[in-house]
Amino acid sequence: MTVLTVVMIGGVITIVALLVIRMSGAPTPALVFPDSFPMPAGVAITGYSQTGTAAILVSDDDHIRVFDVATGEMTHEIDLAD
Numbered sequence: 001m002t003v004l005t006v007v008m009i010g011g012v013i014t015i016v017a018l019l020v021i022r023m024s025g026a027p028t029p030a031l032v033f034p035d036s037f038p039m040p041a042g043v044a045i046t047g048y049s050q051t052g053t054a055a056i057l058v059s060d061d062d063h064i065r066v067f068d069v070a071t072g073e074m075t076h077e078i079d080l081a082d
Helices: 001-023
Strands: 045-050 054-059 064-068 074-079
Touching: none
Parallel strands: none
Antiparallel strands: 045 054, 054 064, 064 074
8 A cells, every 4th residue: 555655646746747847948839820920001811821830821812922930021922813
C-alpha cells in the first residue's frame, strides 16, 4: 500500500511539473486576423486561410493574395480573371 501511495504522489508531481513547464513559455498567436493585412481600397475579403507562415486571402475582385504572417508583406498575387 505504501508503494502505491508513493507512485501516485510521484505521478501527480510529474503531471503538475509538466503542465507548469509547458504553460510557462511565451504564447504564440494561433490565428492572425485578415484585417491586419493591407488590401486595395474598395476590395472585400471573401475567403481566408492560414498556414504556419502564410495567410491566403481571396477577394471579391477575383484575386488570391498570399501574405507572410510574420512581416505582413504580400508574397504572391494570383489573378483568377485570366
